[in-house]
Amino acid sequence: MRPQARLQAAIEILDQVIEAAAHQGAAADTLVQRYFQTRRYAGSKDRAAVRELVYGAIRFTAERPYSGRAALIGWLESEAPDQLALFDGSAHAPSPVEPFETRARAILAPLWLEPAMRARFGEGFEAEARALTARAPLDLRVAPGADMDEVAAELGAVPVPGLPRALRLAEPRPLERHPLFEAGAVEVQDAGSQHVVAFAAARAGETVIDLCAGAGGKTLGLVADMCGEGRLIASDTDRTRLQAMGPRLMRARCDAVVEPRLLNPGREREALADLEGAADLVLVDAPCSGTGTWRRNPELRWRLTADRLARLTHVQARLIDLGAWLLKPGGRLVYAVCSVLAEEGTDQAQAAAARLGFALSGSRALTPLSDGYDGFFVARLDKPGETWLS
Template sequence: MTPAARLAAAIEVFAAVDTARRPAADVLKDWGRDHRFAGSGDRAAIAGLVHDALRRRASAGFVLGGEDARAVLLGTLRLARGQDAETIAGLCDGSRFAPAPLTDDERARLEAASLEGAPAHIAGDYPEWLDAHLAAVFGDESAAEGAALAERAPLDLRVNTLKALPEKAAAALAHLEPKPGEWSPLALRVVLSADGKAPPLTSEPAYLKGQVEIQDEGSQLASILAAPPRGGQVLDLCAGGGGKTLALAALMDNAGQLYAYDDDMRRLAPIHDRVKRAGAHNVQVRTPRGKADVLEDLEGRMDLVLIDAPCTGTGTWRRNPDAKWRMRPGALAERMRDQTTVLDAAVRHVKPGGRLAYITCSLLDEENGTQIRRLLAANPDFRVIPPAEAVLALGARGPALAQAALVSDEGLLLTPRRTGTDGFFVAMLQRA
C-alpha cells in the first residue's frame, strides 16, 4: 500500500471506531481480516496512524475545525507527525485509493496549525468532563499534563534479576539499542521507530528465557517503593496477570513467601506461565473458589500487602488512547467503590508493624489521595509513610524522584510530563 492509501485506510478505520464505539484494536483486527491484501507493514502503519489520531483527536480536530475522521487524521499528521501542509497535500491528491484533495480551508488551517485560544481539555486532549478533576490535581498545568499523556509511550523493559543482571540483558538486546532507565535500576528503554512500531520483543531469546519482562518504568518504581522484605510474607492482592508479582519476587530474591491473588480468574490465568518463565520459586498463586475465603489463613500475618487497585487507567492513556474517549463519569464512581472494597479487604491481612502499598495507574485524586484519607479515618492504627521516606527504597535516585514527581500528604504521583513514565500513584502506609 502507498502512504496515501494507508492514510485513507486510517481515516476509514477511525470513522468505524467512532461509529461502532468499539476498542480500536478490535476494529483494526476486523479491517485487517477484511483487507487481506494489506501486509503486516501496512497494518502496523495504519494502526500507528489511528492510535496517534486517538491520542490527539481533540487538538487535531480543533486545528482542522472539525471532528470527523478526515479532519482528525489530517490534524494528526500536522501535530503528531510534524508533516507540513505541502507534504499532507501530496498524500491527498485524489488519485486511486488516496484521500480527496485538500480544500483551501484545510490547507490554510494546516499551514497555521494553531491551538491559540483552545481550552485546556482541547490543548490537553482529554474529555471535557474531566477538566475539573484534573485541575484539582494539576491546576493550570492540566493542559500540559494532558498533552504529555497524548504522546506515544516508549517500550520499557524490566530486567529480571533472578535470571540476568542489567548489563547482561542489555547486551542480549544490543541490536535494539536499549537505554538504561532514568529512575529504576532495573529498567531498559527501547526508543520506537518514527511510525511507533514496536519490535517483536516476545520473540527475543532474552524474553523467552525470562531475562526481561515488558513493564513500564513507573510500574517498576511502584514495586521498588513497596520495598518487599527479603524473607518476609507478602500478599499481592490484585495480582492480575502478574506483572508486579514477578517484580516483587525478584526484589525478594526468591526468599520468603509471596502470595498472588485476584478475584477474577481470567485476569489471573497468565500468571502461571509467567512465573515459570521468570524462575520465581517463592510465588504461591491463590485462585478464587466460589464463596470460599482462600486468603483466610493469611489474616494478620503479612509484612506487606500490595494493592494494584482497579482504577480508571487515566495514567495509561499513552498506551490506551481510545480508552480516554470511551470513559464516562459513571466509571469513576464504580472504580472508587471497587477501591474501597479492596482496601477494606487488605487491612485485615496486614500484621502489626506491617505495611500496605496502595498503587493506581490513575491521576485523579478521587482514586488516590481521597481513598487514603478515607482509609486513615476508618483505621487510625495506620499512618502514611512520608513520601520523602518511602523513596529511599530506591536508593540514591530516590530524592531526585521525589523532586520530579508530584508529592502530596498521601503519596507520590508519577506522570509522563514529570517523570517520563506512565501515570502512577503510590502510597505507603504502616500499621502501628
C-alpha cells in the same frame, strides 16, 4: 496499498475504535490487528502507515469524535494538511473534504475531566497533559540473575535512573522471540510499575499478597525482591489474566514460589479466609481510570465517564479495606493506581487512613513529564501493632 487507500483504512479502523470506546469494546490495538487479519494484501509498510494515521488521530483529541473521518480530517488539517489532497474520491480513497463537514478539535483532556486535572496540575496542566499523550518508550525489568550491562549492550538499552533493574529502549521493538526474553532475563514493564514494586519493598521470608495481580508483572518484581524466600499469593478476579501469569512465572522460574488464586468478584473474602490477619505486606494495585497510561492507550480518554470514575473509586476503597483485613498487626498496605487524578490517589489514601485508623507513612505521585514514567500514585498505609522495621 495506495496512500489514498491507507487513509480510507485508517477511517474504517477509527470508526471501530470510536464504537468500541462508546460501549467498552475491544482496545484499539486489538482492532488494528483484527482489521489486517482479513486483509492479507496489506504489507508491513502499509500496516505501519495506517497504524500511524490511526494513533495520530486518537492522540489528537481527548473527546470522542463524531466519526473516524472527522477524527482523521481534524488531525491532518493540524499536522499534515498536504495529505487532505488524497481525499479525492478515487478507487478505495475517501471522498473529498467538504468545507463545512465535522472535524475533530485538538483537546488535551476530556472536557468534563479538565477542571479536576487543572486543579491537580495548576499552571502545568497543558505540559502535563501533552506528556500524558506523547509516545512512550519501551521499559524493561532485568531479572536478578542476568547481567545488566550485558543485557543493555545486547538490546541497545540504557539504564533508568533510580531503578536498579530497569532499562529503556528509545524505540519499541518486538521482544517475544528474543533469546533474552525466552530465557526470562527480561520482562516488559514500565518504569512506573517498577517504582511501585520498589516502594513496596517486599523482603525475604515475608507473607506477601498481590491482591490485584492481573497477569503478574508486579508479582515477578515482588518475588525478585523476596529472593524467592517466603510466601507470595497472587490473586485476581480475572481468570484470563491470571492464567496468563503462568507462562511468565515459568519463564522466570518462579512458578514454585507464587500461589495464584482466583477470586469471585464481591466474594473475595471467602477465597482468602485462610489469610485473614496473616500478611506482612499487601499490594493493592487497584483497578482505576488509567489516566496515567494515556500515552500507551490514548483511546482511554474516549472511554472514561464520570459514572465510571465514581464506580472505580468505590471499588478502590473496598479493595483497600479487604487488604487491611488481610494484614497482620504492624503490617503494611501499599496502594497503587496508574492514575493522575486526586480522587483515585491522594484523596483515596487519606480517606483510607482515616477510615481504618492506619498511618499514612509515605506516598508519591509520578507523571511522564516529571519522572519519565507512566502516571502513578503509590502510598503506604501501616496497620497499628508491632512496628515493621524499615
